[in-house]
Amino acid sequence: MKNGNILVVDDEKGQREILKTILSCEGYDVVTASNGKEALKLLYDGVFDAVLTDLKMPDGDGMTILTNILKEKTSTSVVIMTAHGTIDSAVEAMKSGAFDYLTKPLERDEILVVINKAVEKTRLLNENIRLKGQLEDRFKLENIIGRDGKMQEVFKIVRKISNSNSTVLIYGESGTGKELIARAIHYNSIRRDKPFMDINCAAIPETLLESELFGYERGAFTGAYTRKTGLFESAHSGTLFLDEVGDMGIGLQSRLLRTIQEREIRRVGGNENIKIDVRIIAATNKNLDEEIKKGRFREDLYYRLNVIALRLPPLRDRVGDIPELVSHFIGKHSNAAGKKVTGISDEALNHLLNYQWPGNVRQLESVIERAVLLTEGERIEIDTLPLEICNKPMQIGKIDFDIPADGISFEEFEKELLIKAMRRADWIIAKAAQLLGMSYRTLQYRLNKFGIKKELYTLHQKV
Ligand SMILES: Nc1ncnc2c1ncn2[C@@H]1O[C@H](COP(=O)(O)OP(=O)(O)OP(=O)(O)O)[C@@H](O)[C@H]1O
Ligand SMILES: [Mg+2]
Incomplete structure:
Protein backbone atom coordinates (compact mmCIF):
# COMPACT_ATOMS: atom_id res chain seq x y z
CA MET A 1 0.00 0.00 0.00
CA LEU A 135 -18.31 24.09 -0.63
CA GLU A 136 -17.49 27.43 -2.12
CA ASP A 137 -18.03 26.08 -5.62
CA ARG A 138 -21.42 24.75 -4.71
CA PHE A 139 -22.60 28.10 -3.50
CA LYS A 140 -21.11 30.14 -6.29
CA LEU A 141 -23.91 31.92 -8.04
CA GLU A 142 -22.76 30.49 -11.37
CA ASN A 143 -23.56 27.04 -10.02
CA ILE A 144 -27.09 27.87 -8.96
CA ILE A 145 -29.45 27.26 -11.82
CA GLY A 146 -31.74 30.11 -12.82
CA ARG A 147 -31.79 31.64 -16.27
CA ASP A 148 -35.28 32.80 -15.57
CA GLY A 149 -35.61 36.57 -15.25
CA LYS A 150 -36.87 36.45 -11.67
CA MET A 151 -33.95 34.30 -10.60
CA GLN A 152 -31.53 36.61 -12.41
CA GLU A 153 -33.04 39.46 -10.44
CA VAL A 154 -32.36 37.53 -7.22
CA PHE A 155 -28.74 36.86 -8.24
CA LYS A 156 -28.27 40.53 -9.03
CA ILE A 157 -29.37 41.53 -5.56
CA VAL A 158 -27.23 38.82 -3.94
CA ARG A 159 -24.19 40.24 -5.74
CA LYS A 160 -25.05 43.77 -4.75
CA ILE A 161 -25.45 43.01 -1.07
CA SER A 162 -22.42 40.75 -0.78
CA ASN A 163 -20.38 43.37 0.99
CA SER A 164 -23.08 44.80 3.19
CA ASN A 165 -24.26 43.59 6.55
CA SER A 166 -27.94 44.20 5.94
CA THR A 167 -30.51 41.77 7.15
CA VAL A 168 -32.12 39.75 4.38
CA LEU A 169 -35.55 38.17 4.29
CA ILE A 170 -36.05 35.40 1.75
CA TYR A 171 -39.56 34.50 0.71
CA GLY A 172 -40.39 31.38 -1.19
CA GLU A 173 -42.56 28.31 -1.18
CA SER A 174 -41.15 25.13 0.24
CA GLY A 175 -38.30 23.73 -1.84
CA THR A 176 -37.63 26.84 -3.94
CA GLY A 177 -34.01 27.12 -2.80
CA LYS A 178 -34.21 29.49 0.17
CA GLU A 179 -31.43 27.80 2.07
CA LEU A 180 -29.26 27.56 -1.03
CA ILE A 181 -29.60 31.30 -1.59
CA ALA A 182 -28.94 32.05 2.09
CA ARG A 183 -25.68 30.11 1.86
CA ALA A 184 -24.83 31.77 -1.44
CA ILE A 185 -25.20 35.16 0.23
CA HIS A 186 -22.82 34.08 2.98
CA TYR A 187 -20.22 32.50 0.69
CA ASN A 188 -20.27 35.51 -1.61
CA SER A 189 -19.85 37.95 1.24
CA ILE A 190 -16.85 39.25 3.10
CA ARG A 191 -17.89 36.91 5.92
CA ARG A 192 -17.26 33.79 3.81
CA ASP A 193 -14.42 32.52 6.00
CA LYS A 194 -16.45 32.98 9.17
CA PRO A 195 -19.15 30.61 10.45
CA PHE A 196 -22.53 30.11 8.81
CA MET A 197 -24.99 28.80 11.40
CA ASP A 198 -28.56 27.86 10.69
CA ILE A 199 -31.63 26.88 12.64
CA ASN A 200 -35.17 25.98 11.70
CA CYS A 201 -37.46 28.02 13.95
CA ALA A 202 -40.48 25.84 13.15
CA ALA A 203 -38.92 22.57 14.15
CA ILE A 204 -38.40 23.03 17.88
CA PRO A 205 -40.43 24.27 20.86
CA GLU A 206 -40.01 27.89 21.87
CA THR A 207 -38.02 27.47 25.11
CA LEU A 208 -35.60 25.16 23.37
CA LEU A 209 -35.28 27.57 20.48
CA GLU A 210 -34.50 30.33 22.94
CA SER A 211 -31.61 28.45 24.48
CA GLU A 212 -30.38 27.35 21.07
CA LEU A 213 -30.25 30.96 19.93
CA PHE A 214 -29.03 32.70 23.06
CA GLY A 215 -27.36 29.93 25.03
CA TYR A 216 -27.67 29.62 28.79
CA GLU A 217 -25.67 29.85 31.98
CA ARG A 218 -25.02 26.91 34.21
CA GLY A 219 -27.97 26.47 36.56
CA ALA A 220 -30.28 28.69 34.47
CA PHE A 221 -32.93 25.99 34.78
CA THR A 222 -33.19 22.43 35.99
CA GLY A 223 -30.94 20.34 33.84
CA ALA A 224 -28.62 23.19 32.84
CA TYR A 225 -25.51 21.52 34.24
CA THR A 226 -23.06 23.38 32.08
CA ARG A 227 -23.02 26.69 30.27
CA LYS A 228 -24.15 26.51 26.67
CA THR A 229 -23.07 28.84 23.91
CA GLY A 230 -25.95 29.95 21.71
CA LEU A 231 -26.00 30.28 17.94
CA PHE A 232 -25.69 34.06 18.05
CA GLU A 233 -22.39 33.68 19.82
CA SER A 234 -21.21 30.80 17.63
CA ALA A 235 -22.05 32.77 14.50
CA HIS A 236 -20.05 35.76 15.72
CA SER A 237 -18.53 37.66 12.77
CA GLY A 238 -20.38 35.30 10.42
CA THR A 239 -23.96 34.70 9.36
CA LEU A 240 -26.98 33.29 11.19
CA PHE A 241 -29.75 31.82 9.04
CA LEU A 242 -33.16 31.78 10.72
CA ASP A 243 -35.23 29.41 8.63
CA GLU A 244 -39.04 29.50 8.89
CA VAL A 245 -38.88 32.68 10.91
CA GLY A 246 -42.63 33.13 10.40
CA ASP A 247 -43.19 30.26 12.80
CA MET A 248 -41.28 31.80 15.67
CA GLY A 249 -43.38 32.40 18.80
CA ILE A 250 -44.35 35.98 19.53
CA GLY A 251 -42.42 36.10 22.83
CA LEU A 252 -39.18 35.09 21.21
CA GLN A 253 -39.81 37.57 18.40
CA SER A 254 -39.46 40.42 20.91
CA ARG A 255 -36.17 39.04 22.07
CA LEU A 256 -34.93 38.67 18.52
CA LEU A 257 -35.97 42.25 17.78
CA ARG A 258 -34.05 43.55 20.77
CA THR A 259 -30.99 41.56 19.76
CA ILE A 260 -31.04 43.01 16.25
CA GLN A 261 -31.47 46.54 17.58
CA GLU A 262 -28.91 46.41 20.32
CA ARG A 263 -26.45 44.01 18.70
CA GLU A 264 -25.93 42.21 21.94
CA ILE A 265 -27.36 39.17 23.63
CA ARG A 266 -27.76 37.86 27.12
CA ARG A 267 -27.61 34.13 27.77
CA VAL A 268 -30.66 32.59 29.45
CA GLY A 269 -30.12 32.96 33.17
CA GLY A 270 -27.20 35.32 32.65
CA ASN A 271 -26.79 38.97 33.46
CA GLU A 272 -23.91 39.89 31.23
CA ASN A 273 -24.51 41.55 27.88
CA ILE A 274 -22.41 40.04 25.14
CA LYS A 275 -21.67 42.06 22.00
CA ILE A 276 -22.29 40.18 18.79
CA ASP A 277 -21.55 40.92 15.17
CA VAL A 278 -23.80 38.65 13.16
CA ARG A 279 -25.47 39.08 9.82
CA ILE A 280 -29.00 37.74 9.91
CA ILE A 281 -30.68 36.07 6.99
CA ALA A 282 -34.24 34.93 7.62
CA ALA A 283 -36.53 32.86 5.42
CA THR A 284 -40.19 32.05 5.43
CA ASN A 285 -42.81 30.40 3.27
CA LYS A 286 -45.55 32.27 5.08
CA ASN A 287 -47.19 35.48 4.02
CA LEU A 288 -45.93 37.74 6.79
CA ASP A 289 -48.46 40.49 5.99
CA GLU A 290 -51.19 38.01 6.83
CA GLU A 291 -49.39 36.88 9.95
CA ILE A 292 -49.07 40.48 11.09
CA LYS A 293 -52.78 41.09 10.52
CA LYS A 294 -53.60 38.01 12.55
CA GLY A 295 -51.36 39.25 15.35
CA ARG A 296 -48.96 36.35 14.99
CA PHE A 297 -45.97 38.30 13.76
CA ARG A 298 -44.58 41.55 15.14
CA GLU A 299 -44.71 44.34 12.64
CA ASP A 300 -41.60 46.06 14.04
CA LEU A 301 -39.61 42.83 13.70
CA TYR A 302 -40.86 42.49 10.17
CA TYR A 303 -39.41 45.89 9.25
CA ARG A 304 -36.11 45.00 10.89
CA LEU A 305 -35.83 41.77 8.95
CA ASN A 306 -37.23 42.96 5.68
CA VAL A 307 -34.40 45.41 4.94
CA ILE A 308 -33.63 43.47 1.79
CA ALA A 309 -36.36 41.18 0.52
CA LEU A 310 -35.72 38.36 -1.92
CA ARG A 311 -38.56 36.46 -3.53
CA LEU A 312 -37.83 33.06 -4.98
CA PRO A 313 -40.34 32.18 -7.68
CA PRO A 314 -42.09 28.81 -7.52
CA LEU A 315 -40.85 26.32 -10.09
CA ARG A 316 -44.12 26.38 -12.04
CA ASP A 317 -43.44 30.06 -12.78
CA ARG A 318 -40.01 29.37 -14.21
CA VAL A 319 -40.62 26.30 -16.33
CA GLY A 320 -37.78 27.41 -18.58
CA ASP A 321 -35.29 26.39 -15.90
CA ILE A 322 -36.62 22.83 -15.70
CA PRO A 323 -34.47 21.27 -18.46
CA GLU A 324 -31.24 22.59 -16.96
CA LEU A 325 -32.26 21.58 -13.45
CA VAL A 326 -33.14 18.12 -14.75
CA SER A 327 -29.78 17.63 -16.38
CA HIS A 328 -28.01 19.01 -13.31
CA PHE A 329 -29.80 16.53 -11.06
CA ILE A 330 -29.28 13.65 -13.50
CA GLY A 331 -25.54 14.35 -13.37
CA LYS A 332 -25.51 14.63 -9.61
CA HIS A 333 -27.50 11.49 -8.83
CA SER A 334 -26.11 9.40 -11.62
CA ASN A 335 -22.64 10.04 -10.23
CA ALA A 336 -23.71 9.42 -6.66
CA ALA A 337 -25.37 6.12 -7.52
CA GLY A 338 -22.60 5.02 -9.87
CA LYS A 339 -25.04 4.82 -12.81
CA LYS A 340 -24.57 5.81 -16.42
CA VAL A 341 -27.76 7.78 -16.91
CA THR A 342 -27.03 10.77 -19.11
CA GLY A 343 -30.34 12.09 -20.42
CA ILE A 344 -34.09 12.03 -20.55
CA SER A 345 -36.58 11.26 -23.32
CA ASP A 346 -38.56 14.12 -24.83
CA GLU A 347 -41.79 12.55 -23.67
CA ALA A 348 -40.63 12.28 -20.05
CA LEU A 349 -39.28 15.83 -20.11
CA ASN A 350 -42.61 17.04 -21.45
CA HIS A 351 -44.38 15.58 -18.46
CA LEU A 352 -41.96 17.32 -16.15
CA LEU A 353 -42.55 20.60 -17.96
CA ASN A 354 -46.30 20.28 -17.60
CA TYR A 355 -46.42 19.31 -13.96
CA GLN A 356 -47.28 21.87 -11.28
CA TRP A 357 -44.47 21.06 -8.78
CA PRO A 358 -46.07 21.87 -5.43
CA GLY A 359 -42.77 20.86 -3.78
CA ASN A 360 -40.73 22.92 -6.26
CA VAL A 361 -37.04 22.22 -6.94
CA ARG A 362 -36.73 19.89 -3.97
CA GLN A 363 -39.53 17.72 -5.38
CA LEU A 364 -38.04 17.81 -8.88
CA GLU A 365 -34.73 16.66 -7.42
CA SER A 366 -36.28 13.68 -5.66
CA VAL A 367 -38.22 12.73 -8.77
CA ILE A 368 -34.98 12.70 -10.76
CA GLU A 369 -33.11 10.86 -8.03
CA ARG A 370 -35.73 8.13 -8.05
CA ALA A 371 -35.84 7.97 -11.84
CA VAL A 372 -32.05 7.64 -12.05
CA LEU A 373 -32.18 4.70 -9.64
CA LEU A 374 -34.93 2.99 -11.60
CA THR A 375 -33.46 3.62 -15.03
CA GLU A 376 -31.59 0.70 -16.55
CA GLY A 377 -30.41 2.35 -19.74
CA GLU A 378 -28.88 5.72 -20.35
CA ARG A 379 -32.04 7.74 -20.63
CA ILE A 380 -34.82 8.44 -18.18
CA GLU A 381 -38.08 7.23 -19.69
CA ILE A 382 -41.62 7.98 -18.68
CA ASP A 383 -42.06 4.66 -16.84
CA THR A 384 -39.63 5.73 -14.13
CA LEU A 385 -41.57 8.88 -13.26
CA PRO A 386 -44.12 8.85 -10.43
CA LEU A 387 -47.73 8.31 -11.41
CA GLU A 388 -48.93 11.72 -10.29
CA ILE A 389 -46.64 13.31 -12.82
CA CYS A 390 -47.68 11.14 -15.75
CA ASN A 391 -51.31 10.48 -15.08
CA LYS A 392 -52.74 13.87 -14.30
CA PRO A 393 -55.31 14.53 -17.03
CA MET A 394 -54.40 18.19 -17.04
CA GLN A 395 -53.08 20.92 -14.88
CA ILE A 396 -56.02 23.05 -13.83
CA GLY A 397 -53.73 25.81 -12.61
CA LYS A 398 -52.12 26.14 -16.02
CA ILE A 399 -55.35 27.24 -17.64
CA ASP A 400 -56.53 30.69 -16.82
CA PHE A 401 -60.10 30.10 -15.81
CA ASP A 402 -60.90 33.73 -15.32
CA ILE A 403 -63.72 34.56 -17.66
CA PRO A 404 -63.09 37.90 -19.35
CA ALA A 405 -65.69 40.67 -18.99
CA ASP A 406 -66.94 40.13 -22.54
CA GLY A 407 -67.36 36.43 -21.98
CA ILE A 408 -65.94 33.45 -23.89
CA SER A 409 -67.19 30.97 -26.42
CA PHE A 410 -67.63 27.71 -24.62
CA GLU A 411 -67.41 25.82 -27.88
CA GLU A 412 -64.09 27.45 -28.78
CA PHE A 413 -62.81 26.63 -25.32
CA GLU A 414 -63.85 23.01 -25.63
CA LYS A 415 -62.28 22.76 -29.06
CA GLU A 416 -58.98 24.18 -27.77
CA LEU A 417 -59.01 21.69 -24.94
CA LEU A 418 -59.63 18.76 -27.27
CA ILE A 419 -56.82 19.82 -29.58
CA LYS A 420 -54.47 20.22 -26.65
CA ALA A 421 -55.31 16.77 -25.36
CA MET A 422 -54.85 15.19 -28.79
CA ARG A 423 -51.49 16.83 -29.24
CA ARG A 424 -50.39 15.75 -25.84
CA ALA A 425 -51.47 12.19 -26.65
CA ASP A 426 -49.61 12.22 -29.97
CA TRP A 427 -53.00 12.00 -31.71
CA ILE A 428 -53.86 8.66 -30.20
CA ILE A 429 -57.55 8.89 -29.34
CA ALA A 430 -57.48 6.30 -26.58
CA LYS A 431 -54.68 8.14 -24.82
CA ALA A 432 -56.35 11.55 -25.19
CA ALA A 433 -59.60 10.11 -23.86
CA GLN A 434 -57.70 8.99 -20.80
CA LEU A 435 -56.18 12.45 -20.38
CA LEU A 436 -59.62 14.01 -20.53
CA GLY A 437 -61.32 11.44 -18.35
CA MET A 438 -63.89 10.50 -21.00
CA SER A 439 -64.65 7.41 -23.02
CA TYR A 440 -63.14 6.69 -26.42
CA ARG A 441 -66.58 7.01 -28.05
CA THR A 442 -67.39 10.35 -26.44
CA LEU A 443 -64.08 11.80 -27.53
CA GLN A 444 -64.45 10.46 -31.06
CA TYR A 445 -67.91 12.01 -31.26
CA ARG A 446 -66.62 15.39 -30.15
CA LEU A 447 -63.64 15.32 -32.45
CA ASN A 448 -65.98 14.66 -35.36
CA LYS A 449 -68.31 17.40 -34.21
CA PHE A 450 -65.51 19.99 -34.38
CA GLY A 451 -63.83 18.43 -37.38
CA ILE A 452 -60.57 18.04 -35.47
CA LYS A 453 -58.10 16.05 -37.56
CA LYS A 454 -54.42 15.51 -37.12
CA GLU A 455 -53.57 16.81 -40.63
CA LEU A 456 -55.17 20.13 -39.83
CA TYR A 457 -53.22 20.79 -36.70
CA THR A 458 -49.84 19.24 -37.00
CA LEU A 459 -48.36 21.64 -39.55
CA HIS A 460 -48.47 24.67 -37.30
CA GLN A 461 -47.78 22.80 -34.18
CA LYS A 462 -46.72 24.99 -31.33
CA VAL A 463 -43.64 23.84 -29.54
N1 LIG B 1 -31.66 26.97 -8.46
C1 LIG B 1 -31.22 25.81 -8.02
N2 LIG B 1 -30.21 25.20 -8.63
C2 LIG B 1 -29.75 24.01 -8.19
N3 LIG B 1 -30.27 23.36 -7.14
C3 LIG B 1 -31.27 23.91 -6.47
C4 LIG B 1 -31.81 25.18 -6.87
N4 LIG B 1 -32.80 25.51 -6.02
C5 LIG B 1 -32.89 24.51 -5.14
N5 LIG B 1 -31.97 23.54 -5.39
C6 LIG B 1 -31.81 22.30 -4.62
O1 LIG B 1 -33.09 21.91 -4.19
C7 LIG B 1 -33.08 21.46 -2.85
C8 LIG B 1 -33.99 22.31 -1.99
O2 LIG B 1 -33.45 23.62 -1.83
P1 LIG B 1 -33.47 24.38 -0.42
O3 LIG B 1 -33.27 23.43 0.70
O4 LIG B 1 -32.55 25.52 -0.54
O5 LIG B 1 -34.97 24.89 -0.45
P2 LIG B 1 -35.84 25.58 0.70
O6 LIG B 1 -36.58 26.68 0.03
O7 LIG B 1 -34.96 25.92 1.84
O8 LIG B 1 -36.83 24.41 1.04
P3 LIG B 1 -37.72 24.15 2.37
O9 LIG B 1 -38.71 25.24 2.43
O10 LIG B 1 -38.30 22.82 2.07
O11 LIG B 1 -36.74 24.16 3.51
C9 LIG B 1 -31.64 21.52 -2.41
O12 LIG B 1 -31.07 20.25 -2.60
C10 LIG B 1 -31.02 22.53 -3.33
O13 LIG B 1 -29.65 22.31 -3.50
MG1 LIG C 1 -35.12 25.21 3.86
Missing part, protein backbone atom coordinates in the same frame (compact mmCIF):
# COMPACT_ATOMS: atom_id res chain seq x y z
CA LYS A 2 1.19 3.48 -0.81
CA ASN A 3 1.49 5.59 2.30
CA GLY A 4 2.66 8.90 0.99
CA ASN A 5 5.51 10.63 -0.80
CA ILE A 6 8.53 11.52 1.27
CA LEU A 7 11.57 13.57 0.36
CA VAL A 8 14.65 12.80 2.41
CA VAL A 9 17.45 15.37 2.36
CA ASP A 10 20.81 14.62 3.94
CA ASP A 11 24.37 15.18 2.85
CA GLU A 12 25.52 11.86 4.31
CA LYS A 13 24.94 9.04 1.87
CA GLY A 14 24.71 6.35 4.57
CA GLN A 15 22.06 8.28 6.47
CA ARG A 16 19.97 8.81 3.32
CA GLU A 17 20.07 5.15 2.51
CA ILE A 18 19.04 4.00 5.95
CA LEU A 19 16.14 6.42 6.01
CA LYS A 20 15.06 5.37 2.55
CA THR A 21 15.08 1.70 3.57
CA ILE A 22 13.15 2.27 6.79
CA LEU A 23 10.49 4.38 5.15
CA SER A 24 10.18 2.27 1.99
CA CYS A 25 9.62 -0.82 4.10
CA GLU A 26 6.60 0.93 5.61
CA GLY A 27 5.16 1.56 2.18
CA TYR A 28 6.22 5.17 1.66
CA ASP A 29 7.49 6.36 -1.70
CA VAL A 30 10.88 7.86 -0.95
CA VAL A 31 13.01 10.19 -3.01
CA THR A 32 16.37 11.42 -1.72
CA ALA A 33 18.50 14.50 -2.22
CA SER A 34 22.02 15.15 -1.03
CA ASN A 35 21.88 18.90 -0.81
CA GLY A 36 19.50 21.85 -0.58
CA LYS A 37 19.71 22.76 -4.24
CA GLU A 38 18.78 19.30 -5.41
CA ALA A 39 15.98 19.18 -2.83
CA LEU A 40 14.46 22.43 -4.02
CA LYS A 41 14.45 21.21 -7.58
CA LEU A 42 12.67 18.02 -6.56
CA LEU A 43 10.20 20.03 -4.52
CA TYR A 44 9.55 22.25 -7.45
CA ASP A 45 8.79 19.32 -9.75
CA GLY A 46 6.97 16.98 -7.41
CA VAL A 47 4.35 16.80 -4.69
CA PHE A 48 5.43 15.52 -1.29
CA ASP A 49 3.44 14.77 1.83
CA ALA A 50 6.46 15.22 4.06
CA VAL A 51 10.05 16.38 3.80
CA LEU A 52 12.60 14.98 6.21
CA THR A 53 15.65 17.18 6.10
CA ASP A 54 18.93 17.52 7.84
CA LEU A 55 19.26 20.96 9.34
CA LYS A 56 22.94 21.57 8.67
CA MET A 57 24.35 20.77 5.28
CA PRO A 58 27.44 22.17 3.56
CA ASP A 59 25.59 24.06 0.85
CA GLY A 60 23.17 25.94 3.01
CA ASP A 61 20.80 24.29 5.37
CA GLY A 62 17.47 22.73 6.01
CA MET A 63 16.12 26.10 7.03
CA THR A 64 16.33 27.30 3.43
CA ILE A 65 14.25 24.32 2.37
CA LEU A 66 11.78 25.01 5.13
CA THR A 67 11.34 28.67 4.28
CA ASN A 68 10.92 27.83 0.61
CA ILE A 69 8.22 25.32 1.32
CA LEU A 70 6.40 27.76 3.57
CA LYS A 71 6.72 30.51 0.99
CA GLU A 72 5.07 28.30 -1.63
CA LYS A 73 2.17 27.79 0.79
CA THR A 74 2.03 24.06 0.08
CA SER A 75 0.60 21.76 2.69
CA THR A 76 3.79 19.66 2.83
CA SER A 77 4.95 19.03 6.42
CA VAL A 78 8.63 19.54 7.13
CA VAL A 79 10.47 17.45 9.71
CA ILE A 80 13.93 18.68 10.70
CA MET A 81 16.81 16.42 11.75
CA THR A 82 19.42 17.91 14.06
CA ALA A 83 22.59 16.62 15.60
CA HIS A 84 22.54 15.88 19.27
CA GLY A 85 23.26 19.05 21.24
CA THR A 86 21.91 21.52 18.72
CA ILE A 87 18.43 21.61 20.17
CA ASP A 88 18.29 25.41 19.93
CA SER A 89 18.29 25.34 16.16
CA ALA A 90 15.51 22.72 16.24
CA VAL A 91 13.42 25.01 18.40
CA GLU A 92 14.14 27.81 15.96
CA ALA A 93 12.94 25.63 13.08
CA MET A 94 9.76 24.72 14.94
CA LYS A 95 9.05 28.39 15.52
CA SER A 96 9.50 29.04 11.81
CA GLY A 97 6.84 26.48 10.97
CA ALA A 98 8.47 23.06 10.89
CA PHE A 99 6.07 20.26 11.77
CA ASP A 100 8.43 18.46 14.16
CA TYR A 101 12.09 17.59 14.70
CA LEU A 102 14.15 14.48 15.28
CA THR A 103 17.55 14.39 17.00
CA LYS A 104 20.35 12.23 15.75
CA PRO A 105 21.12 9.42 16.30
CA LEU A 106 17.74 8.54 14.88
CA GLU A 107 15.51 5.81 16.22
CA ARG A 108 13.52 3.78 13.76
CA ASP A 109 10.23 3.84 15.71
CA GLU A 110 10.49 7.52 16.43
CA ILE A 111 11.05 8.30 12.75
CA LEU A 112 8.00 6.30 11.78
CA VAL A 113 5.74 7.91 14.38
CA VAL A 114 6.75 11.43 13.40
CA ILE A 115 6.58 10.81 9.65
CA ASN A 116 3.23 9.12 10.01
CA LYS A 117 1.83 12.16 11.84
CA ALA A 118 3.39 14.55 9.36
CA VAL A 119 1.81 12.73 6.41
CA GLU A 120 -1.53 12.59 8.21
CA LYS A 121 -1.45 16.32 8.83
CA THR A 122 -0.74 17.03 5.17
CA ARG A 123 -3.64 14.78 4.20
CA LEU A 124 -6.03 16.56 6.54
CA LEU A 125 -4.91 19.95 5.27
CA ASN A 126 -5.37 18.88 1.66
CA GLU A 127 -8.75 17.39 2.45
CA ASN A 128 -9.83 20.62 4.12
CA ILE A 129 -8.65 22.68 1.20
CA ARG A 130 -10.53 20.37 -1.16
CA LEU A 131 -13.74 20.39 0.90
CA LYS A 132 -13.68 24.12 1.32
CA GLY A 133 -13.20 24.56 -2.40
CA GLN A 134 -16.13 22.25 -3.08
